[in-house]
Amino acid sequence: MQKTEQFVEGINLLRKHHCGLILLLWSTALLSGGVCAAQQPDAPAPQPEAMAKQKQATSATAAAPGAPLRLTLQDALALARKNEPTYQSVVTAAGVAGETRAQTRDALLPSVNFNTSALYTQSSHNGTNGVIFIANNSVHEYISQGNVHQQLDLASWETYRSAAALASAAKARAEVAARGLVVTVVLNYFAAAAAEKKLESASLTADAGEKFLQLTQALEKGGEVAHSDVIKADLQAQERRRQLQEAKLGLLNARLDLAVLLFPDFNDHFEIGDDLHGNVALPPQPEFEAQAAQGNPEIRAALATTQAAKHDVSAARAGYLPVISLDYFYGIDAPQYAVNGFAASPDRTKISNLGSSAIASLNLPIWNWGATQSRVRQAELQRDQAKRELSFAQRKLLAEMRSLYSEAETALNELAGLQRSAALSEESLRLTTMRYQGGEATVLEVVDAQTTFAQASAAYQDGAVRYRVALANLQTLTGVLTTP
Numbered sequence: 001m002q003k004t005e006q007f008v009e010g011i012n013l014l015r016k017h018h019c020g021l022i023l024l025l026w027s028t029a030l031l032s033g034g035v036c037a038a039q040q041p042d043a044p045a046p047q048p049e050a051m052a053k054q055k056q057a058t059s060a061t062a063a064a065p066g067a068p069l070r071l072t073l074q075d076a077l078a079l080a081r082k083n084e085p086t087y088q089s090v091v092t093a094a095g096v097a098g099e100t101r102a103q104t105r106d107a108l109l110p111s112v113n114f115n116t117s118a119l120y121t122q123s124s125h126n127g128t129n130g131v132i133f134i135a136n137n138s139v140h141e142y143i144s145q146g147n148v149h150q151q152l153d154l155a156s157w158e159t160y161r162s163a164a165a166l167a168s169a170a171k172a173r174a175e176v177a178a179r180g181l182v183v184t185v186v187l188n189y190f191a192a193a194a195a196e197k198k199l200e201s202a203s204l205t206a207d208a209g210e211k212f213l214q215l216t217q218a219l220e221k222g223g224e225v226a227h228s229d230v231i232k233a234d235l236q237a238q239e240r241r242r243q244l245q246e247a248k249l250g251l252l253n254a255r256l257d258l259a260v261l262l263f264p265d266f267n268d269h270f271e272i273g274d275d276l277h278g279n280v281a282l283p284p285q286p287e288f289e290a291q292a293a294q295g296n297p298e299i300r301a302a303l304a305t306t307q308a309a310k311h312d313v314s315a316a317r318a319g320y321l322p323v324i325s326l327d328y329f330y331g332i333d334a335p336q337y338a339v340n341g342f343a344a345s346p347d348r349t350k351i352s353n354l355g356s357s358a359i360a361s362l363n364l365p366i367w368n369w370g371a372t373q374s375r376v377r378q379a380e381l382q383r384d385q386a387k388r389e390l391s392f393a394q395r396k397l398l399a400e401m402r403s404l405y406s407e408a409e410t411a412l413n414e415l416a417g418l419q420r421s422a423a424l425s426e427e428s429l430r431l432t433t434m435r436y437q438g439g440e441a442t443v444l445e446v447v448d449a450q451t452t453f454a455q456a457s458a459a460y461q462d463g464a465v466r467y468r469v470a471l472a473n474l475q476t477l478t479g480v481l482t483t484p
Helices: 002-039 050-068 073-081 085-106 154-221 227-262 285-293 295-320 371-437 443-478
Strands: 069-071 111-120 140-152 271-274 323-334 338-342 350-352 354-363
Touching: 073 085, 073 154, 085 154, 154 227, 154 271, 154 295, 154 371, 154 443, 227 443, 285 371, 285 443, 295 371, 338 371, 371 443
Parallel strands: 069 271
Antiparallel strands: 111 140, 140 323, 323 354, 338 350
8 A cells, every 4th residue: 555655656757757848848948039139139110112112023023924025146156056956966976986985995895795695515435534415525514704805906996986086076066066056146146136116117107108198198189289180199108018917027037947946846936136236346447357267167177187087097997907906704614503613533533614715816818808908098088188178268268367357347336337328318208298398398209208218218227237247257266155
C-alpha cells in the first residue's frame, strides 16, 4: 500500500514538472516575440501616391499579356540567331567538324578492349592435340583477354591535322554566316519600319486627295472651276486610295517576313522599337579598314581550308610508308573458363591460367595498282583549288573594303537630300493647294504636287533603309554593327 502511494506521488510530481516546463517555454516565446517586435522599426503607413503607383503598375502588368511585343533590333538579332534555320545549319556544321576533330585526335591514342570467346573443336584421336584442327589447342578453349592496341602511322597524324584545320574553317564560316544574318535581319527589320512610315505618308496623301476632291466640288458649285477639275481630282483621289491599299499590303508582307525570320511560333503581334531615322554615324574610313583587315572570317576560312588540303596531301603520301601496330594482351587462354586450372598430370596440380603476350607488327605497302598515287594526285588538285580560293578571297576583301564603304558614304550623303526633298514636297503641296483655292494655280499643279510628295516620302524611307543596310554590310567585314 505504501509503495502504491509513493508511485502516485511520483506521477503527480512528474506532471507538475511537465506543466511548469510548458509554461516556461510559452512565456519565453511570448517574451522573445515582443523583443523582436520592439527591435523592428515601425512600418511606414502607405502613402496615397505610392498606392496609386502600385495600382498603375498592377494594371499595366495585367494588360501586358495583350500588349504587342516591343521589338528592338538587338532583340531581333538574338531571336534570329536562335530560330533562323540556315544560320543554325552552319553552326551545326561547325559543331560536327569539332566532333570530327575530337574523333581523329582520339584515334591517335591507345585503345583498350576486352574480348571473351569460347571455342569448341571436334575431338580426334589421331591429332597431336586431341582435336581435328591442328590450329586449335583443345576441344574446349576459353579466351578472355584485355587488349591494348596502338597504331603508329603518319597518315593518322596528318588526318587529325586536316580535321583540326577543317574545324577552324567551319568555325570561321559560322562567323561569316552570323554576320550575313545581321544583314538579313537589318534589312527585314527596317523594311518593316519603312513600311509603317510609307503607310503614314499614303494615309496623308489619301486624306489630301479626298480634301482636294471636296474642294474642287465646292468650287464647281460656286462656278469658280470647271467640271474637268472635279474629274481630275476624283481620278487623283482614286489613285491615292489604291496607293493606300498597296501601302497596307506592303506593311503586312514586311511584318510577316520579319515574323517568319524571328519567331518559332509565328508571332506577328509586335511593334518596331528602333527609330528608322535615328542618328547613326558612319565610322571613319581608316578605322573601318583597320578593323576589316584584322581577322576577317572569310580569309580565315579560306586559309584554314588551304591548310587542311595540304595535310590531306601529306596523308595521301603517307600511304607509301609502313604502318606499325603494337598490341598487348592479358587474360586467359585455357581449357577452363577460370583464373586457376589444373595440370594434365595425374596429380592434378593447380596452376594459374592468367598470362600476357605482346605483338609488334610492321605493314609495308608494296603494290596496290596505283591507288595511292591516285589519292595523292586527287589531294594535290584539291590543294591547288584551295590556294586559288584563298587568293580570290583576299582580292575580294580588298574590293569590298572600298565598295561597301563607298556605298555607305553615298547612302549617307543622299539621305540628307532625300529628307529635305520630302519636307519641301510637303510644303509645296500645302502652298499649291492654297494657291489653287485662291485661283492662282491649276488642278494639274496640285496633282503634280501630290505625286511629288508621295514619291519623295517613299524615296526618303527607302534611302533610310539603304543606309542601315549599308552599315550592316560594313559589319560583314568588321564584325561591329554601328548603332545609334
